[in-house]
Amino acid sequence: MVKPDPPTAEQLAAWDRELVWHAFTQMAEHEPLLIERAEGCTLYDVDGRALLDGVSSLWCNVHGHRHPHIDAAIRAQLDKVAHVTLLGMAHPTTVQLARKLVDIAPAGLQHVFFSDSGASAVEVALKMAFQYWQQCADSNLTGPQPKKTKYLAFDNAYHGDTLGSVSVGGVARFHEMFRPLLFEVLRIPTPRLFRLAAGVTRETAARYFLECVELLLQERHEEIAAIVIEPLMQCAAGMILHPPGFLRGVRELATKYNVLLIADEVAVGMGRTGKMFACENEGVEPDLLCLAKGLTGGYLPLAATLATDRIWQAFLGSYESSRTFFHGHTYGGNPLGAAAAVATLEVFENEQTLANLQPKIARLTEHLQRIAQLPHVGDIRQLGFIAGIELVRSRTTNEAFPWSERRGQQVCNHALTRGVWLRPLGNVVVILPPLSVTLAELDQICLAVEEGIRQIN
Structure with a gap:
């Protein structure tokens, strides 16, 4: 032939x-x-x-492209198995990646759910937050909080292109066409620093936007499941930088009003800010943390949603209780992607x-x-x-x-x-x-x- x-x-x-x-x-x-x-x-x-x-x-x-350590890790994994589902199975490379992520993540994030894109990681976090309140047994609460079904998000936010992530997004040029398909979200003005007026300090700007957040939380916290934020900078909105201290303040308000905090670090995580995670810049520990993009060094599709033990516990029970998190992706935690991610984290340390x-x-x-x-x-x-x-x-x-x-x-x-x-x-x-x-x-x-x-x- x-x-x-x-x-x-x-x-x-x-x-x-x-x-x-x-x-x-x-x-x-x-x-x-x-x-x-x-x-x-x-x-x-x-x-x-x-x-x-x-x-x-x-x-x-x-x-960089064709990094020898990452290339070798993927080839070695390929010689063993290219894909194993996480539905009823596991494999060593993905388990090791979960261990590494928990070890380096902000304190309190102890469990890892794998998917395959940044939008999926956010979608997972949204569904986890929703289901958590439907079946939580928090010691500080009397039981489930079924009214907590809404999300608080920011103008000009971008969290991906699935319908859930678009719902909490807010870039009109990308999202307006799909508005009839989206669920309702409570909006906060974009907390930005842009040519501050004379006499207006960064601290003043942070306080102003935090007051906007608190006013909404005071009025609606009983129906808000989570605040969704891109920590420190809204990238796809045009690299909009938040005032220093704003992220820290949002964390404190979320705790005060018993609302979960979802940190979307798909773009700003994996070292981009000078620290491994953007949240580290202000000592913030979110309830849910979303990772993708640089997680595999840019080699393969893989995403992760990290959750606290508080959230994890709300999903535990007997089979008959139906407290399971009913969500999954065929290639979530794929061995080749996990191998690339483990090697990426090793390069961070070795180099x-x-x-x-x-x-x-x-x-x-x-x-x-x-x-x-x-x-x-x-x-x-x-x-x-x-x-x-x-x-x-x-x-x-x-x-x-x-x-x-x-x-x-x-x-x-x-x-x-x-x-x-x-x-x-x-x-x-x-x-x-x-x-x-x-x-x-x-x-x-x-x-x-x-x-x-x-x-x-």
Whole structure:
């Protein structure tokens, strides 16, 4: 049998335009960018062009592409078994991953439920919180609290694209179309820091937004199951940075009014803020913690929802009691994904990733301070190794560019000519490289962005 010739780059591009339906992409305008291989922080397209991965392959790559330790772990697992269900079975690699996660997570998070995406991890947390109140036997309560069925979430939040996670999300451009399908959510204004007025301190801003939270909790806490928050920064909303102390205050209010706290660390977890978990920056211990993206180093789909023992206990009972958590994913806790995740955590320890990240955060800050002076930069928001540069028509008036002008994309298109791949959020240019990026590579990314912004008319 004659082996057919492999498709040409032109054929692949044509098939990509005609057959593959890309996420968040207007396919009528789609221009294929076919990545054939990668090494470290560099992607190589089918024509051999090298592109620095400036946004970690959508915020998930941690230690670079083709890291030898992670590669070896996946190959070793593949030689044993590729997949074993967690419905009635278990396997050593996934059990070891659960042990490692509990050991490093914020105190109190002692149980791990595996799924396969960030949206799924949030969906799991929402359902756990709901079911908890329906059947809890908390010593501080008289019994189940069936009225607690609502969630308190933030404007411009993003928690994924399943219907439950979209319900607690709040980015109108993504979510408005699906409003008739969603459940009701109580909303809080986005707690943001953006060009504070004269005399307004960060502490004042935090207090103002916390007062908004408390007013709602005072009135509705008996029907609120949980507060859902992206700790410290709402990433998909345009890298909106919360005032310092706000997260800590929300934790205290949740405790005061007997409401669960769900921390969605899908984007901000796994070292992105300079600490392993964003909650650590303010000493916060959530009731439920959602992880995905960087959990496997950006290799394979795997997500985890960590829960406290208080929540776990509410689901225990006899088979006949039907207190089981009736939720599951076929590939949840998949051995290959678990192997990648265990290896990812080992690399954090072996290579002292977080300690070595600090000089890179400082270098990123230096670049951003210079970029902040450009005439079309309205605001820069940085949290550890996450940065968003908001473009405006005028710094003086802070007039925004119409989103339809795609100014952020124009900057990213220019960066591509300088060997850097980026993906914006509207008029916000995102810089979020792998934690393993070198200082020289970071310089190249930031200089490409700066040059692109300077070309805006």
